[in-house]
Amino acid sequence: MSHADMITPFSASVGRNCLHWALTNTQSALRAATLNVPALQPTPLLKRSLQTTPCATIASISEQCPSRGGFQSLGRDDLQHSSLPRLRGIHSQPYWGKSVFLSPASSSSSLFSPTPQCHGGTAAAHASGRNSQPSTQSRCSSSDSASTSSRSADESVEPPSESGVRVAVGSIHLIMGPMFAGKTTALLARMQDAVSAGKKIALVKSGIDVRYGLTDVVSHDGTRMPCLAVNTLQDFRTTIGDAEYDELEVIGIDEAQFFSDLDAFCRQAADRDHKELVVAGLDGDFKRRKFGQLLDLVPTADSIVKLSATCELCKQPASFTLRTTEETETQVVGGADKYMPVCRKHWVEGTYAIKMARTFLRRSKVGEPAPAAK
Ligand SMILES: Nc1ncnc2c1ncn2[C@@H]1O[C@H](COP(=O)(O)OP(=O)(O)O)[C@@H](O)[C@H]1O
Numbered sequence: 585m586s587h588a589d590m591i592t593p594f595s596a597s598v599g600r601n602c603l604h605w606a607l608t609n610t611q612s613a614l615r616a617a618t619l620n621v622p623a624l625q626p627t628p629l630l631k632r633s634l635q636t637t638p639c640a641t642i643a644s645i646s647e648q649c650p651s652r653g654g655f656q657s658l659g660r661d662d663l664q665h666s667s668l669p670r671l672r673g674i675h676s677q678p679y680w681g682k683s684v685f686l687s688p689a690s691s692s693s694s695l696f697s698p699t700p701q702c703h704g705g706t707a708a709a710h711a712s713g714r715n716s717q718p719s720t721q722s723r724c725s726s727s728d729s730a731s732t733s734s735r736s737a738d739e740s741v742e743p744p745s746e747s748g749v750r751v752a753v754g755s756i757h758l759i760m761g762p763m764f765a766g767k768t769t770a771l772l773a774r775m776q777d778a779v780s781a782g783k784k785i786a787l788v789k790s791g792i793d794v795r796y797g798l799t800d801v802v803s804h805d806g807t808r809m810p811c812l813a814v815n816t817l818q819d820f821r822t823t824i825g826d827a828e829y830d831e832l833e834v835i836g837i838d839e840a841q842f843f844s845d846l847d848a849f850c851r852q853a854a855d856r857d858h859k860e861l862v863v864a865g866l867d868g869d870f871k872r873r874k875f876g877q878l879l880d881l882v883p884t885a886d887s888i889v890k891l892s893a894t895c896e897l898c899k900q901p902a903s904f905t906l907r908t909t910e911e912t913e914t915q916v917v918g919g920a921d922k923y924m925p926v927c928r929k930h931w932v933e934g935t936y937a938i939k940m941a942r943t944f945l946r947r948s949k950v951g952e953p954a955p956a957a958k
């Protein structure tokens with residue numbers, strides 16, 4: 585059966601443009617083709633709606649389906665017996681949905697039990713998804729339909745599993761922001777929620793950051809959870825082995841900016857291996873340049889949160905990190921001894937002041953006259 589045959593019930597009523605849209609973008613058509621099952625039949629209500637709904641709205645119906653499924657995970661029966669209100673109703677479920685695998689006792693109880701104390705602030709709680717449901721838009725990326733053509737050219741995209749049976753659909757959730765913004769706190773809260781839901785999880789951090797040892801992820805206010813510290817995410821896979829990896833449902837990654845294989849690992853883990861990834865890290869370095877590969881994940885992410893800290897100099901929201909030492913390399917592990925979160929004004933002023941101080945020190949060392957004050 586060709587793609588065109590399969591989307592006929594849709595296209596007949598919505599015209600040529602929508603046929604083009606459906607051919608290039610509808611996951612259901614592709615899914616049906618891949619699984620060799622009959623085309624999805626719209627329900628009477630969906631059919632009526634399609635007959636009277638402009639293309640843009642039809643696209644948004646598809647995009648509004650939950651990120652763990654969308655049309656992809658809704659079975660044929662779901663569509664046949666569902667209605668639009670029911671499709672929308674799925675959004676009221678938490679994004680992490682129902683547990684599919686059971687957590688082996690070894691990991692969920694002992695290895696991955698967090699210390700009970702959690703001082704997460706409002707922003708962190710929001711990012712953790714506890715205080716508020718992520719918005720439909722943040723959970724259901726509209727980039728999917730728009731980027732299908734470029735993704736199909738992406739060699740990293742692999743065909744779905746041979747059995748054609750999917751028990752879960754992967755997702756990528758980004759938590760970014762400056763230092764002290766609550767990224768780790770939010771990550772730990774999400775991982776704790778996953779553990780409470782009976783999911784099999786793993787928490788990974790970069791072996792570059794040894795501030796609190798290599799056995800735990802620790803937030804600036806002391807919340808901690810056991811983890812694996814590795815230099816690359818491929819090392820993580822190799823360390824835990826295929827059997828353990830296959831059972832994982834949720835993978836948390838802290839200090840994501842330090843992983844040189846972040847983008848490739850996350851795409852593969854979410855797209856091919858159906859893992860839910862919660863990725864926390866710095867979006868920018870002390871010079872506000874893109875740091876590592878975190879931002880490369882934006883086009884493939886299902887949700888993105890940029891947290892802010894409190895500016896150490898004026899108590900306004902802080903979106904940037906100021907390095908207070910003379911070091912110039914991009915990677916310099918440290919905490920409040922080397923960095924402070926600042927607002928835009930104080931990042932600009934602070935960066936200028938540090939640059940002047942550095943110039944002054946350098947010149948005074950070699951006996952040059954100090955620069956004139958502006
Ligand atoms: N200037 C600051 N602004 C916000 N939080 C701060 C600041 N300084 C220290 N903190 C502490 O840091 C905690 C956040 O730590 P953490 O989750 O490890 O942040 P991140 O991972 O983003 O660096 C806050 O809950 C707060 O107790």
Ligand SMILES: Cc1cn([C@H]2C[C@H](O)[C@@H](COP(=O)(O)O)O2)c(=O)[nH]c1=O
Nearest residue numbers: 763764793869870905914915916917918
């Ligand atoms: C801005 C900036 C930070 N780092 C390092 C400093 C810390 O070790 C981590 C960030 O930790 P946090 O959990 O977000 O507080 O990154 C760096 O190496 N280079 C930088 O420019």
